[in-house]
Amino acid sequence: MERVLITGGAGFIGSTVADRLLDEGVDVAILDDFRTGRREFIVDALQRGAELFEGDVLDGALLGEAIDGCDTVFHLQANADVRHGLENPRRDLEQNTIATSDVLEAMRAVGAKRICFSSTGSVYGDAPIVPTREDGPFPIQTSLYGASKVAGEGMIGAYAHGLGFTGLIFRFVSVLGERYTHGHVIDFYRALKADPTRLQVLGDGRQTKSYLYVQDCVEAMLTAAAHHGDDPGAYVYNLATDETVTVDESVATITARLGLTPEVQKSGGDRGWAGDSPLIHLDTERIRSLGWAPTLTIRDAIARTLEWFEAEPAIVFDQEPSHS
Numbered sequence: 023m024e025r026v027l028i029t030g031g032a033g034f035i036g037s038t039v040a041d042r043l044l045d046e047g048v049d050v051a052i053l054d055d056f057r058t059g060r061r062e063f064i065v066d067a068l069q070r071g072a073e074l075f076e077g078d079v080l081d082g083a084l085l086g087e088a089i090d091g092c093d094t095v096f097h098l099q100a101n102a103d104v105r106h107g108l109e110n111p112r113r114d115l116e117q118n119t120i121a122t123s124d125v126l127e128a129m130r131a132v133g134a135k136r137i138c139f140s141s142t143g144s145v146y147g148d149a150p151i152v153p154t155r156e157d158g159p160f161p162i163q164t165s166l167y168g169a170s171k172v173a174g175e176g177m178i179g180a181y182a183h184g185l186g187f188t189g190l191i192f193r194f195v196s197v198l199g200e201r202y203t204h205g206h207v208i209d210f211y212r213a214l215k216a217d218p219t220r221l222q223v224l225g226d227g228r229q230t231k232s233y234l235y236v237q238d239c240v241e242a243m244l245t246a247a248a249h250h251g252d253d254p255g256a257y258v259y260n261l262a263t264d265e266t267v268t269v270d271e272s273v274a275t276i277t278a279r280l281g282l283t284p285e286v287q288k289s290g291g292d293r294g295w296a297g298d299s300p301l302i303h304l305d306t307e308r309i310r311s312l313g314w315a316p317t318l319t320i321r322d323a324i325a326r327t328l329e330w331f332e333a334e335p336a337i338v339f340d341q342e343p344s345h346s
Contacts, residue, residue, distance in 0.1 A: 024048050024049065024093050024094065025048070025049040025050075025051065025091050025092045025093055025094075026043055026048050026049070026050055026051070026092060026093065026094045026095070026096060027051045027052075027053060027088055027089050027092040027094070027095045027096070027134075028040055028043075028050065028051070028052050028053070028095075028096045028098060029053045029054070029079050029095065029096070029097050029098055029099035029121075029125060030053075030054055030059060030097075030098040030099030030100065030140075031050075031051075031052030031053060031054050031059070031064065031067075031072075031096075031098070032052060032054035032056060032059030032060055032061065032063055032064045032074075033054065033058055033059040033060075033063070033098060033099070034063075034197070034201045034202055034203060034204070034236065035098055035140065035197060035236060035239060035240070036052070036054070036059070036096070036098040036099070037059070037060075037063035037064050037067065037201060038199075038200075038201065038236050038237065038240050039096055039098065039240055039243070040052060040064060040067045040072055041066065041067060042240050042244065044067060044070050044071070044072060049071075050067065050071075050072040050073070051072070051073045051074075051075060051088050051089075051092060052064060052067065052072055052073065052074050052075065053075045053077070053079060053084070053085065053088045053099070054074070054075075054076065054099070055076065055077055055078045055079075056076065058102075058203070058204065060201070060203070060337060062337060063201050075087060075088035079099050079117075079121045079124060079125065080116065080117075080120065080121055080124060082124065082128075085124060085125070085128045086128055086131065086132075089125075089128045089129065089131075089132055089134060090132055091132070092132065092134050093134055093136065094134065094136040094137070094138065094247075095125060095129060095134060095136070095137045095138070096137075096138045096140075096243075097121075097122060097125050097137055097138065097139050097140065098140045099117070099121060100117060100118050100121070100140065100171075101113050101114055101117035101118055101167070102167065102204060103167075103204075108166065108296060108297075111166055114166040114167055114169070114170040115166075115170060118167070118170035118171060118173075118174060119170045119173040119174055119177075122139070122173075122174035122177055122178070123174075123177055125137070126177060126178065126181050126187075129181075129187070130181075130185065135185070135186060135187045135188060135252065135254075136187070136188040136190075136247075136252060137178060137187065137188070137189055137190065138190045138192065138243055138246075138247055139174060139175070139178055139189065139190065139191050139192065140192055140194060141171045141174065141175055141191050141192060141193045141194070141258075142167065142168060142171050142193055142194055143193050143194060143195045143232075143260065143262065143302050143304050144164075144165055144167055144168035144171065144297075144299065144302075145160070145163070145168045145171055145172050145175070145193060146158070146160070146161065146168075146193075146299075146302075146304075147160075147161040147162060147163050147164040147165075147168060147299065148161055148164055148299055148300070148301075149161060149299075149301070149302075152301060152303045153264075153303045153304060153305040154260070154303065154304050154305055155260075155305040155307075155308075156193070156258045156259065156260055156305075156308055158305075160172075164296075164297050164299060165296075165297030165298075166297070167297070168297070175191050175256075175258070178191060178256055179256040182254060182255050182256040183255075183256070186254040187254065187256075188250060188251075188252055188253055188254055188255065188257075189255070189256040189257065190243070190246050190247055190250060190257050190259070191256060191257065191258045191259070192242070192243055192246070192259050192261050193258065193259065193260050193261065193304065194234065194239065194261050194262075195231065195232040195233055195234055195261065195262040195263075195302060195304060196231065196232075196233050196234070197233070197234050197235075197236050197239050198233050198234070198235055198236065198320075198323040198324060198326070198327045199235045199236030199237060199323060199326055199327055199330070200236065200326070200327075200330045201236070201330070202236070202327050202330070203337070203338070206269070206272070207272070207276065207324060207327055207328075208327075208331070208338065210272075210273065210276050211276065211280075211328065211331050211338070212338070212339065214276070214277070214280060214282055214284060215339075217284075218280075218282045218284060219284055219285065220284050220285045220286075220287060221273065221277075221284045221285070221286050221287070222287045222288075222289070223269060223273065223286055223287065223288045223289070224288075224289050224294030224298075225269065225288065225289060225290070225291055225292065225293050225294040225298070225300075226288055226290055226291060226292060227268060227269045227270035227273070227286070227288050228268050228269070228270065228292070228300070229268065229269045229292070229293060229294065229298065229299075229300045229301070230266045230267070230268050230300065230301045230302070230303065231266060231267060231268075231269070231272075231302050232262045232263055232265065232266045232267075232302055232303055232304060232320070233262075233263065233267070233320045233323055233324070234261055234262055234263055234316060234323070235316065235317065235318040235322070235323040235326065237317070238263075238316040238317055238318060239261055241314060242259070242261045242309050242314050243261070245309070245312050245313065245314045246259050246309065246312060246314075249312050258308075259308055259309045260304040260305060260306050260308065260309065261304075261306070261309060262303075262304040262306050263306070263316045263319065263320055264306060265319065265320055266302070266303050266320075267320050267321070270286075272324065273286060275321050275324050275325070276324065276328065279324070279325055279328050280328070
């Protein structure tokens with residue numbers, strides 16, 4: 023039986039990957055330090071036989087123990103706090119770039135040669151061409167998070183070229199759905215629950231984004247992994263829907279769903295913070311050519327996320343606000 027290590031396997035996307043792989047009969051190991059992951063998310067996975075290694079990816083001994091016997095690594099662990107990156111620049115370097123290097127070296131030590139890597143649409147910065155293709159021009163990076171992911175992509179490409187690794191690089195937009203605990207939808211939800219009469223929004227509300235439902239995201243990753251098998255090389259895929267929404271439209275969807283009409287107060291400017299791209303719209307022709315397509319629209323994904331919030335208040339209100 024194939025054995026797979028999932029770094030960040032107790033997180034939003036990682037735990038969903040774990041459940042899906044277990045459904046397919048894969049032997050799953052989870053490595054997580056629970057800084058953002060949740061034990062509640064992997065209760066079922068552990069009951070079904072997944073093995074938990076608790077600690078930091080940067081702990082070399084623990085990483086070596088977790089990866090032993092694995093054929094594939096889903097490297098999903100990362101610091102994803104884009105907004106506050108400049109307050110602690112070393113965090114992105116350590117948790118994203120160095121951690122990826124450590125994972126690749128641990129793979130080499132045990133003979134594992136396939137990595138599925140969670141990169142980000144933020145690597146495109148303020149993209150000059152929209153919709154943005156995987157082979158489009160790279161602009162100057164606008165966030166430390168994006169820059170740290172570019173470095174990770176580069177290392178994976180070098181290992182693929184020099185050592186015959188199979189590197190699957192997935193540039194996500196923001197992901198929504200069950201177990202979502204980080205981003206503007208949960209921030210707006212918490213704020214409206216605290217005060218349903220007003221809502222503060224960073225920027226001018228016209229920032230335009232794309233989102234993807236978590237189950238569609240996982241299906242896309244597994245589709246690409248099945249297509250490439252153990253083919254050596256680095257393969258890059260945008261994962262997104264073909265639609266976009268503005269922050270104003272997202273707010274309207276959330277407030278309508280909650281039956282609220284708050285006063286919306288905006289901070290102004292074309293972006294919420296340094297590194298917040300005012301337009302993210304990715305071309306998904308490459309992943310769609312493999313037969314994948316999203317099952318939910320962005321608005322349906324927001325609705326599904328809000329349903330999960332209502333069903334899991336203990337988890338939702340146990341998290342610190344991230345960014346809006």
